[in-house]
Amino acid sequence: MGLDFTVIPQYLDIVLWGALWTILITLGAATVSFIGGMFLAVIALYAPLLVRLPFRAFAFLFMGTPLLLQLFLIYFGLVQVGIDVPAVMAGIIGLGLHFAVYNSELFQTGILAVDKGQVEAARTVGLSRMQALRKVVVPQAVRDVIPPIGNNMISLLKDSALVSVIGVSELTLSAQRAIGSTYRPFEFYVLVAVIYYIINLFMEAVQRRVERRVQASR
Amino acid sequence: MKDEGDHMTDQKPFVDIRHAQKSYGTLEVLKDINLQVQKGQIVAIIGPSGSGKSTLLRAINDLDPLTGGEVWLEDKQINKNLPHRQYEKHINLVRQEIGMVFQHFNLFPHLTVRGNVTLAPKMLKGLSDVEANTLAEAQLDKVGMLERIDYYPSQLSGGQKQRVAIARALAMNPKVMLFDEATSALDPELVEEVNLVMKKLAEEHMTMIIVTHEMSFAESVCDRVLFMDQGVVVEEGPPEVMFRNPTSDRTKEFLRKHLAGQHP
Numbered sequence: 121m122g123l124d125f126t127v128i129p130q131y132l133d134i135v136l137w138g139a140l141w142t143i144l145i146t147l148g149a150a151t152v153s154f155i156g157g158m159f160l161a162v163i164a165l166y167a168p169l170l171v172r173l174p175f176r177a178f179a180f181l182f183m184g185t186p187l188l189l190q191l192f193l194i195y196f197g198l199v200q201v202g203i204d205v206p207a208v209m210a211g212i213i214g215l216g217l218h219f220a221v222y223n224s225e226l227f228q229t230g231i232l233a234v235d236k237g238q239v240e241a242a243r244t245v246g247l248s249r250m251q252a253l254r255k256v257v258v259p260q261a262v263r264d265v266i267p268p269i270g271n272n273m274i275s276l277l278k279d280s281a282l283v284s285v286i287g288v289s290e291l292t293l294s295a296q297r298a299i300g301s302t303y304r305p306f307e308f309y310v311l312v313a314v315i316y317y318i319i320n321l322f323m324e325a326v327q328r329r330v331e332r333r334v335q336a337s338r
Numbered sequence: 339m340k341d342e343g344d345h346m347t348d349q350k351p352f353v354d355i356r357h358a359q360k361s362y363g364t365l366e367v368l369k370d371i372n373l374q375v376q377k378g379q380i381v382a383i384i385g386p387s388g389s390g391k392s393t394l395l396r397a398i399n400d401l402d403p404l405t406g407g408e409v410w411l412e413d414k415q416i417n418k419n420l421p422h423r424q425y426e427k428h429i430n431l432v433r434q435e436i437g438m439v440f441q442h443f444n445l446f447p448h449l450t451v452r453g454n455v456t457l458a459p460k461m462l463k464g465l466s467d468v469e470a471n472t473l474a475e476a477q478l479d480k481v482g483m484l485e486r487i488d489y490y491p492s493q494l495s496g497g498q499k500q501r502v503a504i505a506r507a508l509a510m511n512p513k514v515m516l517f518d519e520a521t522s523a524l525d526p527e528l529v530e531e532v533n534l535v536m537k538k539l540a541e542e543h544m545t546m547i548i549v550t551h552e553m554s555f556a557e558s559v560c561d562r563v564l565f566m567d568q569g570v571v572v573e574e575g576p577p578e579v580m581f582r583n584p585t586s587d588r589t590k591e592f593l594r595k596h597l598a599g600q601h602p
């Protein structure tokens with residue numbers, strides 16, 4: 121049987137709803153990964169050993185095991201200990217924490233790369249260690265790691281497809297549903313690929329815009 | 339401007355460094371240094387590279403804590419012995435009263451000129467945006483940088499950066515200003531604009547301690563000159579004596595080499 125793209129319009133709303141969920145999950149997880157990543161970076165660099173160690177173990181766990189397993193653990197595993205996390209939330213948390221660990225590495229590099237004279241200047245006018253970190257070091261570190269963080273966020277978008285395994289009707293799973301009724305895998309997978317690509321382009325555009333905006337502040 | 343500071347021994351010193359000693363491991367960088375600066379006095383510290391000038395200056399606001407001796411500002415000991423938390427509080431307050439200007443400016447590149455000058459007053463003195471702005475405008479006007487208030491540091495020349503750095507320090511209304519080779523990183527044609535700002539502060543009787551390689555500038559603004567070498571103050575005195583008729587052979591040697599270097 122040949123290709124027939126005319127089946128698409130009838131199922132387009134299902135797919136677009138899926139796309140919307142993918143965008144929401146990506147945005148949510150990106151936020152978690154950003155804030156969590158910065159938190160982990162500051163802990164890793166400045167917290168006393170006793171605080172640092174458990175977080176390091178956590179980071180090790182999230183880096184060293186498959187994301188799929190982490191999603192299963194949060195969604196199916198936590199129920200057993202009485203924590204019932206809705207699938208979408210489990211997806212956002214799982215993806216978010218997974219990428220927080222990767223972002224943390226970038227933020228750490230960024231923080232360490234900020235010139236020592238910056239902290240000295242901040243301390244000299246009377247800022248405390250924390251104030252200097254918050255107002256002087258972290259903003260510069262964030263500015264400097266925008267490109268690699270952007271790359272991580274694009275990986276996050278792609279990995280959001282994994283959230284389908286815990287039953288969230290995001291883009292990939294909605295396509296599978298449409299395929300289930302139409303038996304037209306090629307057409308729908310191509311459609312979904314195009315949609316991922318468009319979201320991707322959009323994210324790259326945002327990243328370029330942010331980079332242009334911080335250009336003068338180097 | 340030159341008010342014979344040497345003879346004002348009846349007055350209590352404003353900045354008082356007593357028996358300052360600093361070691362990095364076995365390397366002794368400051369060896370029993372004493373320096374008293376009266377209010378409104380301007381002291382220049384000269385000496386070869388590595389002689390401990392920066393270390394001494396940075397001991398005053400505790401950026402490089404001493405390993406021995408005391409530093410006093412008015413009736414407060416700066417490097418006093420306190421439990422860590424209390425010490426941090428104490429030192430943060432003390433530092434508000436001591437302005438410092440670095441060789442490499444150390445402006446905050448992610449903030450505009452306005453942001454650089456208003457950051458500390460807003461965070462530490464609780465100034466509102468409007469108040470902080472008024473303050474920033476006044477300080478920037480003083481250093482001739484008002485028209486660049488919305489620029490980022492990357493858009494300024496070295497001399498302009500240093501003038502903004504001075505305004506940033508002045509915005510905290512410090513009691514004393516420390517300059518660590520403020521013009522050494524500048525192209526020669528940009529040195530004068532920074533010197534002029536420093537002269538203006540001198541005319542306003544700001545207490546200043548200036549580490550410098552510019553002998554003619556030191557001679558024209560300072561009340562007293564210290565010559566340091568290998569962690570000790572070899573000789574000190576009024577500029578006319580120090581530059582024209584020094585006693586120590588090491589001072590003579592340094593000045594001779596230095597002047598030769600300046601006019602190749």
Ligand SMILES: Nc1ncnc2c1ncn2[C@@H]1O[C@H](COP(=O)(O)OP(=O)(O)O)[C@@H](O)[C@H]1O
Binds near residue numbers: 362386387390393
């Ligand atoms: N963090 C440090 N660790 C070890 N030695 C240092 C450190 N900082 C400065 N020194 C040494 O202390 C001496 C004095 O340095 P410094 O005060 O910077 O001299 P100056 O400002 O007169 O050029 C130099 O020999 C320098 O190598």
Ligand SMILES: [Mg+2]
Binds near residue numbers: 391392393519
């Ligand atoms: Mg120096």
